[in-house]
Amino acid sequence: MKYTAPTKQGYFGKFGGKFVPEILIPALNELESAYEETLTDPIFQSEYMDLLREYVGRPTKLTYANRLTGYYGKGKIYMKREDLCHTGAHKINNAIGQLLLARNMGKNRIIAETGAGQHGVATATACAKFGFDCVIYMGAEDMERQKLNVERMRLLGAEVRAVTSGSQTLKDATNEAIRDWVTNVENTFYIIGSVVGPHPYPMMTRNFHRVIGDETKKQIREAENRDPDYLIACVGGGSNAIGFFYPFIEDESVKMIGIEAAGLGADSGKTAATLTKGTPGVLHGSLSYLLHDSEGQVQLAHSISAGLDYPGIGPEHSFLHDSRRVNYYGVTDQQAMNAVKLVSDREGIIPAIETAHAFAYLETLMPLTQKEDIIIVNCSGRGDKDMKTISEWFSAH
Numbered sequence: 026m027k028y029t030a031p032t033k034q035g036y037f038g039k040f041g042g043k044f045v046p047e048i049l050i051p052a053l054n055e056l057e058s059a060y061e062e063t064l065t066d067p068i069f070q071s072e073y074m075d076l077l078r079e080y081v082g083r084p085t086k087l088t089y090a091n092r093l094t095g096y097y098g099k100g101k102i103y104m105k106r107e108d109l110c111h112t113g114a115h116k117i118n119n120a121i122g123q124l125l126l127a128r129n130m131g132k133n134r135i136i137a138e139t140g141a142g143q144h145g146v147a148t149a150t151a152c153a154k155f156g157f158d159c160v161i162y163m164g165a166e167d168m169e170r171q172k173l174n175v176e177r178m179r180l181l182g183a184e185v186r187a188v189t190s191g192s193q194t195l196k197d198a199t200n201e202a203i204r205d206w207v208t209n210v211e212n213t214f215y216i217i218g219s220v221v222g223p224h225p226y227p228m229m230t231r232n233f234h235r236v237i238g239d240e241t242k243k244q245i246r247e248a249e250n251r252d253p254d255y256l257i258a259c260v261g262g263g264s265n266a267i268g269f270f271y272p273f274i275e276d277e278s279v280k281m282i283g284i285e286a287a288g289l290g291a292d293s294g295k296t297a298a299t300l301t302k303g304t305p306g307v308l309h310g311s312l313s314y315l316l317h318d319s320e321g322q323v324q325l326a327h328s329i330s331a332g333l334d335y336p337g338i339g340p341e342h343s344f345l346h347d348s349r350r351v352n353y354y355g356v357t358d359q360q361a362m363n364a365v366k367l368v369s370d371r372e373g374i375i376p377a378i379e380t381a382h383a384f385a386y387l388e389t390l391m392p393l394t395q396k397e398d399i400i401i402v403n404c405s406g407r408g409d410k411d412m413k414t415i416s417e418w419f420s421a422h
Contacts, residue, residue: 028274030344035224035311038347040340043223044307045203052210057225059130069125076121080154083118083236085109087244087401092371097391100254100398104374105241107265107405112147114377114406115237115265120147120216122233124155127214134209136160137216138202140167140195140261141332141379142174143406144218149183159183162202166193167331174410192325195261195335199309219262220339223310227339234268241401242272249399255390257282258403259382260353261297261333263342265405270351280352282390283342284382286328287355295327298355299338300346313340329358329414330378332406360385362418365408377406378414 030037043053063069077083086109090102107115120137127135135157139145145161152159161178165187168175178185191197199221206215220227220234245253256273258266260283273279288296296302299314306315308323316324316336326336345351356364361378364385369375376384383402394400408415 037341037344040343045310084240099391100394103401104404108407114143116144116147119233120151123216124151132214134158134213138162138198142171149178149181153181161185162198164188164194164198219264221262231267235271237268238272253399253401255400257383263339269403283353285355286333287357288327291355297326297328300353301355308337313343332379356382356385375408378411380405
């Protein structure tokens with residue numbers, strides 16, 4: 026498979042593009058030009074990698090999950106430890122990269138959207154480090170689910186604006202962030218937290234996260250002297266997964282699996298399984314798979330995990346789904362919470378509920394593996410932020 030996406034117009038196959046108000050086209054063109062300059066700017070690249078090493082804590086470890094491997098009794102399971110990044114998740118990789126870009130462009134006001142709060146915390150952290158003004162849009166329901174992260178953002182100096190429209194979750198926070206950007210486009214840089222939005226954001230965010238997969242490839246070759254057989258990652262918008270998968274896309278011997286949030290079940294009407302139940306449409310500036318009705322109205326998504334509670338997905342994932350390079354499956358709230366308990370018990374790691382969706386798929390995959398197979402799960406974030414939800418779930422179940 027020769028993988029060349031995206032095109033100059035920002036399309037991954039038929040997905041992607043720039044579906045935005047006319048006022049934003051110059052800003053996107055300016056962003057694209059500035060980003061392309063960074064690709065051949067040794068000073069930018071050196072500063073970015075130095076910050077990942079000295080501030081974020083990269084490279085993160087590749088940990089052999091010996092007790093989880095023993096539990097299933099089949100292939101060998103490794104975990105790529107993005108939970109060890111500063112702020113507790115992979116989101117900081119992208120926030121640092123985009124903030125350096127904003128500084129180069131002379132934009133000193135930063136806005137962002139957040140669902141689970143990890144992108145908001147990462148953005149607020151980077152803004153504190155660089156001394157930039159920061160406004161974070163967050164759905165009111167997500168603010169209730171993720172109070173700890175809201176307090177972290179405020180302590181870091183960010184203004185957190187509650188969004189009370191629609192489902193009061195990630196989709197609505199993104200809507201408000203885009204409205205702000207349209208209004209304040211001259212001095213404002215919008216840091217999008219996933220591989221969604223208009224071109225060049227999906228490509229740019231993927232490239233700032235590809236360090237996950239680059240490190241994984243090097244580490245597993247050092248540990249096992251070969252590439253893995255399977256990669257598994259959770260997918261909402263899809264940033265942790267695409268960064269993890271991208272360096273392996275040309276190697277078709279590596280099977281890649283993306284796990285969506287099926288919520289109460291893919292057919293329940295309370296789900297966030299976009300690729301399982303959705304059809305192509307336009308949301309937040311790009312053409313991708315969406316959960317929407319026959320009249321084109323975007324449907325409410327549901328997941329116990331705030332970070333996967335989104336009715337769309339990145340255009341690159343839509344392309345990888347249609348080309349069958351990556352297989353995508355849904356995991357329910359119940360299955361994810363079972364995985365939270367299992368990984369906590371067996372490995373002494375409390376995963377984020379988002380991450381637990383990826384671990385939950387081991388129940389399906391591991392019986393099909395052989396002893397010599399190598400499986401790597403992207404441990405995209407830690408579960409500190411979710412302890413309220415986790416505690417309430419197990420008290421009720």
